[in-house]
Amino acid sequence: MKTYRIAAIPGDGIGKEVIPAGQEVLEVLASTTDRFRFEFETFGWGGDWYREHGEMMPADGLDALRGKDAILFGSAGDPHIPDHITLWGLRLKICQGFDQYANVRPTRVLPGIDAPLKRCGPGDLDWVIVRENSEGEYAGVGGRVHQGHPIEAATDVSLMTRVGVERIMRFAFKLAQSRPRKLLTVVTKSNAQRHAMVMWDEVALQVSKDFPDVTWGKELVDAATARMVNRPASLDTIVATNLHADILSDLAAALAGSLGIAPTGNIDPERRYPSMFEPIHGSAFDIMGQGLANPVGTFWSAVMLLEHLGEAEAARRLMAAVEAVTANPALHTGDLGGQARTVDVTAAVCAQLRQHGDRRAA
DSSP states (O other): OEEEEEEEEEESTTHHHHHHHHHHHHHHHHHTOSSEEEEEEEOOOSHHHHHHHSSSSOTTHHHHHTTOSEEEEEEOOBTTBOHHHHIIIIIHHHHHHTTOOEEEEEEEOOTTOOOSOTTOOTTSSEEEEEEEOSSEEEEEEEEEESTTSTTOEEEEEEEOOHHHHHHHHHHHHHHHHHSTTOEEEEEEOTTTOOSHHHHHHHHHHHHHTTOTTOEEEEEEHHHHHHHHHHOGGGOSEEEEOHHHHHHHHHHHHHHTTOGGGOEEEEEOTTOSSOEEEEESSOOOGGGTTTTOOOOHHHHHHHHHHHHHTTOHHHHHHHHHHHHHHHTOGGGOOGGGTOOOOHHHHHHHHHHHHHHTOOTTOO
């Protein structure tokens, strides 16, 4: 039996509620099969750690994660700590430290979800957004001078490298190639950003020549937002820069019904380091500690984790359990217009897994 070593980092806010729920679901899933089991180690890094130690995670924290098979992450953010400290001190420290340069965010309307796009037919909204996750607008290059004075100035420089752009383009083209429609949209803003984004376009064209079976095209980021709303069926796989994809993926999640159901994977495609999987909803300070958080985003992230580990059948079973639960309006949390609690949704998914256990289990 295979043992997968998983690092659980609940982080802040509702991360402390949904990550234990995700761990519970994965453990129930493992109990229904003789193929694998999980060995979890929980790390209490985040806002509370910062208040005690003056840092969001230990300086040598990456060493504690390096030998894991994957990371299940909750959220980084605390109402009493500046956002740039929580983000750069924890989530980005892991993403950049482990060169998780491909951020992958699938989006589709799950059964039973009342999505805002009323004219959207079955299957019309079924996207995967690939976000460059290591450089671009979030490279951290910039500074401030003359702080507090009338002549104060601040810069944030978008840094793109040919290596960084080419590797995310190849990842996106390969992902598009693996999907039934073999359709890729490259999001750009090269009409206004005439240096880095022009290189982005040029590299996309060069890489496309190695994927003749993939149909692809460019779309300006502002036009892409309208296209996502007005013509969702015209999109399938989307690749965009760090900032552009960050914004577009939140729009995508909202169009599919709620940020609470959306997953993401921070992937090192070369598998040199563990990849990290997380819901995209953030800390949600307004409902933290009340048991109201929607754990579906975490469960779907766990599906991605299983797929990354090569457990395709287990991933399929977990996704089927999640979809069976979302199909029942009585099990919708507040973000979906219902009254169910985190524990209700978690218990229902676990019950589905036990009911439809792996028939190959001993």
